[in-house]
Amino acid sequence: MSALTLSLKSLPAGRLDLSPLLPALAAGSLSSLSELPLQLATQKIALGDLFALKGSDITQVVLEGDLSRVDGIGAAMQSGSLTIDGNAGAYLGTGMQGGEINVHGHAGHFVGVAMRKGSIHIKGNAGDYLGGILPGAMQGMAGGQIVVQGNVGERCGDRMRRGAILIGGKVGDYAGSRMLAGTIAAFGGAGKHAGYGMRRGTLMIRGNIDIDATFADCGEHVLPITNLLFRSWGKLGSPFGDAAGQATPVHRFIGDRGADGKGEILRFK
Amino acid sequence: MNINGVHIEDTFAEAFGMRGTRLLITGENLKWAYHGATALTGFATSVIACGAEAGIERKLDPSETPDGRPGASVLMFATSSKELAAQVERRVGQTILTCPTASCFGGLSEGDPIALGKNLRYFGDGWQASKVVDGRRFWRVPVMDGEFVCEETTKMVRAVGGGNFLILTRNSQDALAAAEAAIEAMRKVPNVIMPFPGGVVRSGSKVGSRYKTLPASTNDAFCPTLRGVVKSDLPDEAGCCLEIVIDGLTDHDVRTAMRVGMQAVCARGRENGVIALSAGNYGGKLGQFHFKLREILAEGGAQ
Numbered sequence: 342m343s344a345l346t347l348s349l350k351s352l353p354a355g356r357l358d359l360s361p362l363l364p365a366l367a368a369g370s371l372s373s374l375s376e377l378p379l380q381l382a383t384q385k386i387a388l389g390d391l392f393a394l395k396g397s398d399i400t401q402v403v404l405e406g407d408l409s410r411v412d413g414i415g416a417a418m419q420s421g422s423l424t425i426d427g428n429a430g431a432y433l434g435t436g437m438q439g440g441e442i443n444v445h446g447h448a449g450h451f452v453g454v455a456m457r458k459g460s461i462h463i464k465g466n467a468g469d470y471l472g473g474i475l476p477g478a479m480q481g482m483a484g485g486q487i488v489v490q491g492n493v494g495e496r497c498g499d500r501m502r503r504g505a506i507l508i509g510g511k512v513g514d515y516a517g518s519r520m521l522a523g524t525i526a527a528f529g530g531a532g533k534h535a536g537y538g539m540r541r542g543t544l545m546i547r548g549n550i551d552i553d554a555t556f557a558d559c560g561e562h563v564l565p566i567t568n569l570l571f572r573s574w575g576k577l578g579s580p581f582g583d584a585a586g587q588a589t590p591v592h593r594f595i596g597d598r599g600a601d602g603k604g605e606i607l608r609f610k
Numbered sequence: 611m612n613i614n615g616v617h618i619e620d621t622f623a624e625a626f627g628m629r630g631t632r633l634l635i636t637g638e639n640l641k642w643a644y645h646g647a648t649a650l651t652g653f654a655t656s657v658i659a660c661g662a663e664a665g666i667e668r669k670l671d672p673s674e675t676p677d678g679r680p681g682a683s684v685l686m687f688a689t690s691s692k693e694l695a696a697q698v699e700r701r702v703g704q705t706i707l708t709c710p711t712a713s714c715f716g717g718l719s720e721g722d723p724i725a726l727g728k729n730l731r732y733f734g735d736g737w738q739a740s741k742v743v744d745g746r747r748f749w750r751v752p753v754m755d756g757e758f759v760c761e762e763t764t765k766m767v768r769a770v771g772g773g774n775f776l777i778l779t780r781n782s783q784d785a786l787a788a789a790e791a792a793i794e795a796m797r798k799v800p801n802v803i804m805p806f807p808g809g810v811v812r813s814g815s816k817v818g819s820r821y822k823t824l825p826a827s828t829n830d831a832f833c834p835t836l837r838g839v840v841k842s843d844l845p846d847e848a849g850c851c852l853e854i855v856i857d858g859l860t861d862h863d864v865r866t867a868m869r870v871g872m873q874a875v876c877a878r879g880r881e882n883g884v885i886a887l888s889a890g891n892y893g894g895k896l897g898q899f900h901f902k903l904r905e906i907l908a909e910g911g912a913q
Contacts, residue, residue, distance in 0.1 A: 503742065524741065541739065565636075565713050565759045566750050568677040569743045586678050603739065 342398040344424075345371070349406025350393055355382025356430065357391065360413030366399045367419060409449065415442045418459060431468070434461045435475070437485065450494065453487045455480075456504070461487045469494035469513070472506045472525075480521060482506070488577060495532065498525045501542065509580055517544045520604060524570065528580040540601035545570075545591070546608050547580075556596030556606060563588045567607070584609070611904045615880025616887060617845070618903050623774045623868065624891035625899040628663075628687045629694045630769030630859055631724065632717030634670060635706060636681035643670075646709035647682035650701050654686070655806045658826070662688045662697035663771060663857050665803030676715045676746075677759070683717055685803045687771050687857045694766055695724040702760070703730050710755050716746075716764030727751075727760030773856035773864035773901055776814065776832065776888040777875055778848040784883030785850040786810075791878055792854055792871035799870055801863040802856050814853045817892050829890070848885045861899050868901055869910045876907075 345366075358380040365377050375389025396403075400421035408414065409428035416435040425433075428446035437456045447465035455475045467489045472482035473496060481500040492510035498517045506525045514532035517525050520539040530548030536556065545567075552558075567589055575582030591607040611618040635650065637643035647666050654664035664686040675681045686701075688694035706714045707730060716726060727749040731738040734751040740762070741748050747762040777792070779785040793809035796802065804810070819827030830836050831843040832851045844851065854871055858864035878884050889903055 543739075543741070562756055564750075564757055565677055565679070565711075566741055566748065566757060568679065569748060569759070570741070572676075572678055573743045586672075603737070605739075 343396040344398050344401035344403050346395040346403040346405060347388075347392040348395070349404070349408060349411075350391060352391060352406075352410055353381065355410070357381045357386075357411045358413050359408075359411050360416035360432070360435065362388070363402075363415060363418050363423075366402070371397060371399060407446075409447070412449070415440075415461075418442065428465070429463075434459070434487075437461070447491070448489075452489075453482055453485070456482045456487070457484045459485045461485075463487075463489045463491070465489075466491035466510070467493045469496050470499055471497045472501050472504070473497075473499035482523065488581070492529065493527070498523065498542075501525070507574060507577065507581055511548075512546075516546075517542060517604070519600075520544075526570075526574075526581075528583075536597055536604055536606050538600045539597045539604035541603045543604070544606045546606060547610065550606070550608055552594050552606065552608075553596070555599040555602075556594040557598060559593040559595050561590050561592045563590050564593075564607075567591060567609075611907070613876040613907065614878075616876045616884045618872075618907060619886055619888040620904055621889050622891055622894070622903065623772070623889035623901040624894060624897035625770050625772040625774075625861070625864060625901060626689075626897045627899075628657075628689060628769045628771035628857065629691045629766050630685060630687040630771075630857070631694060631698060631721070631764045631766045632667070632859075633684045633686065633698070633702070633726070633764060634675055634681055634715040634717040635684060636670070636675045636677055636679040636713045636715070637709070638679065638711035640669065640680040640682075642709065642711050643679070643681040646706045646712035646714075647684050649705035649709065651684055651686070651805075652705075654701075655811070657687075657689050657693075657771070661693060662686050662701070663803070663805040664701075665805045665809075665857075667800070667803055668797070676761075677713055679713070685801070685857065685859070687769055687803075687805075689771075691722070691724065691766060698764065699725055699729060702726060703733075706760070707733065707751070707753070707758050713759040715748075715761045718765035718767060721765030721767040723763035724766045726762060726764045728762050730760060733758075767859060769857065769859050770861045770864045770899055771857040772897065773858065773868055773899070774853055774890050775868055775872055775903065776890060777852050777854070777884065778832075778844060778886040778888060779850050779852075780847060780883035780885065782850040785852045787882065788875045788878050788884050789852045789854060791874045795874040796854070796856070796867045796871045799863065799867040801860065802858040802867040804854055804856055804867075806855055809854060811853045811855055814851070814890055817896075832888075843888065845885055851888075853890060861901075864899070865901060865906055865909075868903075869906045872903065872907055873910060 377388040412430040431449035450468035474481035480502040483502040490509040495513040508527040510529035512527035520542040526545040531550040575585035651664040667683040670681040731749040751758040814829040815826040
């Protein structure tokens with residue numbers, strides 16, 4: 342069986358919501374997939390009108406074409422693999438519960454919001470609220486791993502509860518805002534107000550970062566736990582594994598003392 | 611059966627089901643990892659009064675440990691799951707938490723989880739924090755040299771304790787040399803420990819005693835100084851007897867260690883004063899595992 346491949350034929354103006362795709366496949370409706378109704382801006386349109394279908398292995402789904410206006414790709418994913426051979430729109434992997442998503446290009450805002458398990462790997466950049474929270478919910482990302490090789494926008498990991506976000510480049514302003522637990526590591530610096538309102542959890546930042554006054558300077562240390570983290574990330578290659586196997590000193594700041602104040606920013610070189 | 615002039619008694623070692631776990635202790639360097647591991651396995655020779663039987667299984671290279679530091683692998687056994695859980699917490703709390711730079715990890719991938727750092731974390735008085743790495747939870751407890759890192763749980767498995775054999779020799783020098791040779795060979799066998807001092811025990815016991823309060827007492831049948839007054843099991847030429855006790859994760863591991871150890875003793879042979887090999891048992895009624903000496907040695911291709 343070859344991978345189920347959906348090639349985008351053309352996309353009229355407006356944004357397309359592709360979130361019904363994986364639930365429909367999980368319900369076993371491969372034969373009627375081309376009739377699956379999708380929301381394109383204000384109108385309904387059948388999936389077959391937009392995508393050419395090929396292959397039948399629903400455990401390996403491939404999306405081809407520029408999908409930067411296609412939202413909700415991989416939403417509620419349970420298992421298997423999903424490859425996006427280009428850019429992805431907003432809400433990639435929303436509420437994901439397992440499986441793995443690979444994006445060869447960039448991804449939009451709200452990647453992996455309310456994610457619980459599984460992994461997302463983005464070769465390019467990603468937008469704001471990555472690993473964040475859905476409106477009305479109490480917690481953001483609650484498990485799994487998101488790896489972005491490029492840069493990430495603002496409010497990354499907002500109200501994050503568990504799991505890991507790894508960023509090869511820079512993370513934008515308010516990284517780890519209102520964070521409850523989990524780990525965010527950025528290897529190309531961070532924007533302003535990192536850890537704003539964070540209660541627990543870890544922000545690891547290599548490079549430039551301005552530390553807010555609500556974080557207490559606890560000095561430079563070599564922490565054994567970073568050995569475990571760097572070794573685990575070693576298999577992801579550079580820059581994530583650069584420090585694997587070395588005793589890397591980290592400068593520890595505890596905060597946000599304006600919130601519960603048991604989180605930490607670990608700055609390292 | 612006779613190997614290299616050493617008589618192999620037609621008897622068996624009687625061993626018991628135990629609960630066991632493996633812990634990996636790491637440190638800034640091997641010296642401090644071993645300080646921790648040695649203290650952790652101290653006073654853990656027999657469950658009769660120590661609560662647990664424990665020993666260092668082997669040295670670990672940095673590439674084999676979860677945090678990439680040098681370390682030691684430790685096996686610990688107890689008579690029940692409750693007792694093992696209590697011993698692990700008490701011992702790790704007093705010896706690894708306290709040992710400079712040391713960290714503690716579970717070393718088995720299968721089994722029922724028991725608490726390792728799960729309760730020790732409260733030593734952090736609210737400053738403790740956890741990290742989940744690759745699905746395993748680790749606790750970080752702030753201590754005066756930085757942080758004590760300890761995995762939340764370790765896996766417990768059904769194991770075998772009390773595999774043994776007795777080395778009967780002309781005198782005590784010959785017995786020590788034979789026992790040392792056996793232990794050196796047996797330390798290379800994975801999944802086993804020999805919990806007594808230097809791996810060797812001189813106070814083999816029998817069930818019962820003449821005193822009401824004492825459930826076990828000296829194994830007089832193998833005491834050379836009593837040979838004229840008790841029903842002795844010592845051959846005429848034997849002037850000394852030492853025992854090696856083995857705890858292992860499976861009966862296969864105990865068997866392998868017994869074979870390797872007995873072969874090393876037999877290799878020294880009669881010319882080095884080794885007269886016979888025997889084993890301790892309780893008539894076969896108490897233990898679930900019977901390790902027949904002749905059968906084990908025959909499996910190994912010995913003559």
